[in-house]
Amino acid sequence: MIEKEKYMKSGLVSIIMPTYNRAGVIGEAIRSALAQTYSNFELIIVDDGSKDNTAEVVRQFDDDRIVYHAYAVNQGGNHARNIGLEMAQGEYICFLDTDNKWLPDFLRSQLDMLGEFGADISLCRLVIFDPRGNVQEEVPIRTHPLYQKKGLVDLLGLAKSMLGENSIDTNVVCIKRKCLESMEGFNEKLKRLQDWEFFLRMVLPQKHKVVYNPVPLVHSFMQADSIRFKQDFLATFLYVFERWLPLYQAYGMTGEQCDRIIRLTRNKVEGKARQDALAGLLRFIPYDEVEASIIRLKLNPQNLRSAHKVEYNTINLGGWYSVLQIAKRRRTAVCINRDAFYKLGAIPEFLLEFISFIVCDDFKGVSYRGIPLVTFNSLADEAVKLFVIVIGGYEEKKRILCDMGYRESTDFIDANDWLF
Template identity: 25%
Template sequence: MALQCDEIHEGDPTVSIVLPTYNRPVYLREAVASVLAQSYEDWELIIADDGSSEETRTYLRGIEDRRVTVLWLPHTGVPSISRNAAIRQARGRYIAFLDSDDLWVPTKLARQVDALLGSPGCGWSYTAVDLIHPDGQPVDRSGFVPWLPHSGDITEHVLKIEAIIAIDSVMVDRHLLMDVGSFDEGQRFGEDYDLYVRLAMRSPVQVIDEPLAVVRATDGANYSANRIDAYAGWVQLYDKYAGWLPNKRLRAVARRRRAESVLVLARLYAKAGQTKDAWRTLLHGTPQSLLAYPPWSWRAAKEVVRAGLGVLQRRG
């Protein structure tokens, strides 16, 4: 559902920064410091606190910069709800996103504002990012797939996850964001890519092939559970787009990606010992997947065998 967008008035900041947080006081301090260190100063920072404990709240109450606003929200555990609450308060021409455990380099806002002002046909922008470990040390990316910048109409690249976009690197025209409906609060995982698909369908994108955001990699806690939730989110996302993307080719891409995600999700359930969930996932995914991806039935059969062997091994 599209959000109401008020007109931009004289005196409003050029950039509204949306930062959701929940109980990450150490990382949060670093994130806020990276905003305060921006060379571009015409911004407002809206911190949406998702019901944090007193340590985080004490820190937030102590921020004295007049450009910083804190929204005190009841805890939901859903970042999209916090982000949308902050977006509704935003007054800037552009909206930028920063998660509370990530950082920006000092020139991030300046570079993106210049890029968007210099590309009037583009309603949004993203950049390359650097990766760090939870302790702040750089991540060795020698074994990673090379990052490739994709600009213009990137709808298909986003659907195929060929365009790797971190939410911390995104800046978007506020009117465009409101027009496409902001974050889908029912999409609990993959909500960022859900937004990118809608933005890409509506506007070309300007990319900056330079790491202007710094993303903190996962610490490995609850990794298996997170992967299950993530692939359940991908199935949900592709299921949604397979039905109403604007052309046949894009719908075919969504159906193929959905079929592949169903197989991965079933495999993850089987490895976690959730055999019934694995079989239920395959059964539910069969009708659409067979049409979208002919080899699917053979690969699905392999997952059924894997799930069955897992049951026998645990019983043995």
């Protein structure tokens, strides 16, 4: 959150650029900021614990508008953005990721739009390029009914549209500082679609005027290590749906959003919905409404019955409650691999808050819903302290855990069957 009392420099634009091990691309992003035709800005680069030569690349730019802030421990892009918001001194706030570039007139155009229409938030178009340089998509899509022409955006229509899915990319906005003074920053527990959740909170009250410029002033370049390739978006979709369920119900959008989540996560080859998506929906959506979505989408209903068992079967829940009693007394970890990572979505909420670590060698340096991810070898240092819930690849993990001094049933269990 930006503090109201903090000194603000009139006319200044604060550009917030989070980075983590992006030495190979950050230079182009910085150059696009320095090339802006509107020059009254500060570029706040927040280095989220980079281990490469990012600092050296930044130091090559001799420009006193650059503010470089680095810290040692990687805490995620949302944390870095929030640090940038705390440091910002500008009257206007913009965000520029390291795999994006602004065209030279981005800032001037955005500020002109705010002034011309008396708006608080200005948006433009963004073009996404794949690693080969081909145009992948544009945001917002050209057929989107809210974004057909230059001018003010219908706020009720925007609120309803954003409840469905995101149409605002972090890199295309210019926001008056006052819009951020009354709201929390980016949700640091989310690793995907954090811009959606952030801007959803901003537009739902319908108190800030939003103006749209159809000119594409931002280019985004997909990287092999982009978050979009690493993290599943299901957790964020479920989080948003559950948090604002009364609004979905008031706008008659509950069935539509069930359809969207199931459709986006379904197995197209097998014609089935994903098990964890259904189990997640059943936490707060009645069975018959989820079933109606399965019927509308013409999917195999078998997974729905299994997901219902996961959520309500007394044997399965009894097992989790038994684990909960252990987790309240001992530090507990979930041990999982890449192929089974998505199954975390079906672990009961009442247990997650007692999980100290998620052990997964495939996702180093990140977290899941605020729970730190650590490597398998780190269990050796915690052999006496940790109770381990194994999901997937049990026989192999059993052998390794026993070699580390863990005892089956006493110190670790196989919970895969409780989920699916």
